[in-house]
Amino acid sequence: MPALRSVPMTPKNSKITDMANLRSVRPFRLVKFFSFTGLVVFLFCTLALSWLITNHAKRVLLERSEAYSLVVAENLGHQVFQQFVVPTVLRYGKIALRKPEQQQALDTVVRDATHGMRIQSVTIYDSRKNIVSFSTEKELIGRVDLGGIEYQRALERQSSSRLNSRGNVFNLLPGAPEISSELHTYIPFIQRKIIGNRPPPVMGVIEVVQDLSEDAKEIIRFQVYVSAILMVIMSGLFAVLRFIVAKAERIIENRAEERRRLEEQLHQSEKLATLGKMVASVSHEIKNPLGIVRSTAEILGKRLKSVAPGNEHLAAIIVEETGRLDGIVREFLDFARPQVPKFALASVNDILEKVIHFIASDLESHRITLVQELDGALDPLAIDREQLYRAFLNILLNGRQAMPEGGTLTVRSRRQEGLSGGVVVEVADTGVGIAPDKLSRIFTPFYTDKNRGTGLGLAIVQNIVESHGGTIEVESEEGRGTLFRVILPRR
Ligand SMILES: Nc1ncnc2c1ncn2[C@@H]1O[C@H](COP(=O)(O)OP(=O)(O)OP(=O)(O)O)[C@@H](O)[C@H]1O
Numbered sequence: 001m002p003a004l005r006s007v008p009m010t011p012k013n014s015k016i017t018d019m020a021n022l023r024s025v026r027p028f029r030l031v032k033f034f035s036f037t038g039l040v041v042f043l044f045c046t047l048a049l050s051w052l053i054t055n056h057a058k059r060v061l062l063e064r065s066e067a068y069s070l071v072v073a074e075n076l077g078h079q080v081f082q083q084f085v086v087p088t089v090l091r092y093g094k095i096a097l098r099k100p101e102q103q104q105a106l107d108t109v110v111r112d113a114t115h116g117m118r119i120q121s122v123t124i125y126d127s128r129k130n131i132v133s134f135s136t137e138k139e140l141i142g143r144v145d146l147g148g149i150e151y152q153r154a155l156e157r158q159s160s161s162r163l164n165s166r167g168n169v170f171n172l173l174p175g176a177p178e179i180s181s182e183l184h185t186y187i188p189f190i191q192r193k194i195i196g197n198r199p200p201p202v203m204g205v206i207e208v209v210q211d212l213s214e215d216a217k218e219i220i221r222f223q224v225y226v227s228a229i230l231m232v233i234m235s236g237l238f239a240v241l242r243f244i245v246a247k248a249e250r251i252i253e254n255r256a257e258e259r260r261r262l263e264e265q266l267h268q269s270e271k272l273a274t275l276g277k278m279v280a281s282v283s284h285e286i287k288n289p290l291g292i293v294r295s296t297a298e299i300l301g302k303r304l305k306s307v308a309p310g311n312e313h314l315a316a317i318i319v320e321e322t323g324r325l326d327g328i329v330r331e332f333l334d335f336a337r338p339q340v341p342k343f344a345l346a347s348v349n350d351i352l353e354k355v356i357h358f359i360a361s362d363l364e365s366h367r368i369t370l371v372q373e374l375d376g377a378l379d380p381l382a383i384d385r386e387q388l389y390r391a392f393l394n395i396l397l398n399g400r401q402a403m404p405e406g407g408t409l410t411v412r413s414r415r416q417e418g419l420s421g422g423v424v425v426e427v428a429d430t431g432v433g434i435a436p437d438k439l440s441r442i443f444t445p446f447y448t449d450k451n452r453g454t455g456l457g458l459a460i461v462q463n464i465v466e467s468h469g470g471t472i473e474v475e476s477e478e479g480r481g482t483l484f485r486v487i488l489p490r491r
């Protein structure tokens, strides 16, 4: 018995390992990767975009409101000077806002000047001290240090504004505190009449307050709408992209699968080519001695008749068995060195009838009913008669062997559907059928479940059909029967 040897890593071995590795590598999960990163990017973009849009809206509103307040305050300053300061000084000699009649007069001037305008309150600060001299909100009069940095700026003749706002998206929810937003604008209250070359003195600071709560609420609502719409658009975009990427991934996977299959096929055909060469040379070597054994046995049979009568059957057994061996050797050679088909116009029905005629008595002796449904109107095709005869014979013999208890063998021929003009041949039996796991292997050379079969029959049939540019299909159900369909195209 030969000792076990370790197999060295030849290029062929390494190819097998490569293929195994290739199969074990999980395909790049493009869709999964895209889903996560895409979702994060889209979410980020949506939030950034809605923030940008609403921020811009806020800025524009603020700029416009501030400009409005400045115009109102400017006009107010003018009105106060003309209608309150000048008449009061002329009448009382000086301004003393502590006096109720002066307060009342100023209040009337301010209310007249701001009537119908979007102004919530007006406050006038003293120029010497950060104290409220006058306000349309009476409770503020006399309070100190309310002005803040904007008051100081106004004293330096600079107008500025401050936005006091409170609330966000959540304040839109029912029951939540109201959103509030107030714009406080401060401008210097400048004496209009210029005395000498000196710049007119600052008499005080006017603070105008605008209530922007409704606008702020509107902007936050707008922010919600923008976010929702962007979210919907982005989700749609994401769904479309995801669909495209999923499709691309499927295509990539199919291509990879196809490549793997082709590689396997290549590998298989390399293996078969080597095997074929070996089989061909061995078969060739066997063929000649087999012929000699057979003819010698025939001569021996004749001689035995006279020398040892009654023993002729021994020679007959040798002749019969060498005949069977010869058949096997021929099959091996057919498979290993397939002949190039010699195409000539012929009728497929003629070939089928010849095959049927050849095995008719065999079928009868096995209690098999033959049903012929041959389409008589078929056009002749360019085919190799010899090769197709062998192919159909193989298929019909398989059918016969699949029905040891008898049954029905149907042979059908018809035109291929469409304009191709090809021919479809179907051979159906009611035999044992083929298990689904075996179905994919029946065309593999040397696959057989018969004691006396080589397993080359269907491999040769497939070679022949493919060399005619045709295809062979099989449908089978275990215990019910099998149908082989050969499609031969018009060439
Ligand atoms: N009509 C059929 N019904 C059931 N099984 C079938 C049929 N045709 C083929 N098979 C299965 O496919 C296998 C391969 O068939 P194939 O013709 O290639 O070889 P074989 O018939 O076993 O041997 P050989 O044809 O060389 O005598 C068979 O062994 C059988 O298991």
Ligand SMILES: [Mg+2]
Binding pocket: 394, 397, 398, 453, 457, 458
């Ligand atoms: Mg067979």
